[in-house]
């Protein structure tokens with residue numbers, strides 16, 4: 001259905017634009033720009049996360065800090081939102097939060113938590129993927145796209161730019177963790193939320209192969 005015409009330009013290091021079009025449903029090409037998270041993008045990050053859970057407020061508190069918070073606890077109550085927002089802001093201000101923001105018409109519409117696997121503070125249950133800590137692996141931990149911009153190729157663009165970023169940084173393997181058994185993982189969630197790690201098909205269509213199948217998710221890999 002979709003033709004990703006490719007990464008067309010490299011601007012300011014890791015600012016990319018890609019042209020994406022649904023051949024059938026959307027007449028005009030959609031320009032998706034991807035920027036690497038830096039302290040100066042903090043306001044965009046917050047603007048995006050403040051609204052991106054409009055269809056699923058149950059997760060609105062997260063601010064994608066789950067994998068960069070030490071310990072085993074995580075307060076997922078709605079009241080914890082301001083606390084997680086403040087903690088995440090502090091990390092971003094200090095250049096300690098990593099990932100990619102996607103923009104359409106200058107507005108942030110998508111996020112991919114992508115960084116060297118070794119730099120995650122807390123991989124939680126995905127730590128099982130780390131059989132050799134020395135492997136030069138970049139991890140694609142999760143995605144979030146604004147509800148009104150889903151199914152337009154935003155995650156596809158983010159995934160491919162993440163791979164380019166990993167390669168630029170000397171990593172040799174890109175790794176993702178798509179849920180493959182929702183009843184054991186995200187049972188009862190709507191499709192979009194059950195696939196917050198990125199749908200398996202997204203990875204398979206973009207050069208990833210199943211490296212290891214676990215009970216509720218697969219470890220998928222692409223050589224860079």
Ligand SMILES: CC(C)(COP(=O)(O)OP(=O)(O)OC[C@H]1O[C@@H](n2cnc3c(N)ncnc32)[C@H](O)[C@@H]1OP(=O)(O)O)[C@@H](O)C(=O)NCCC(=O)NCCS
Nearest residue numbers: 143144145150151152153154155156192193195196201202
């Ligand atoms: C899952 C999600 C990331 C997909 O992002 P997206 O930008 O819509 O994905 P894309 O348009 O790039 O599509 C990529 C692939 O995913 C699959 N896909 C996308 N939307 C789909 C849908 N509604 N049904 C089935 N498959 C779908 C397809 O395989 C698609 O590839 P194709 O179009 O070539 O067939 C998005 O739905 C989302 O943000 N969900 C919420 C995630 C969330 O809650 N994150 C926060 C965690 S705290």
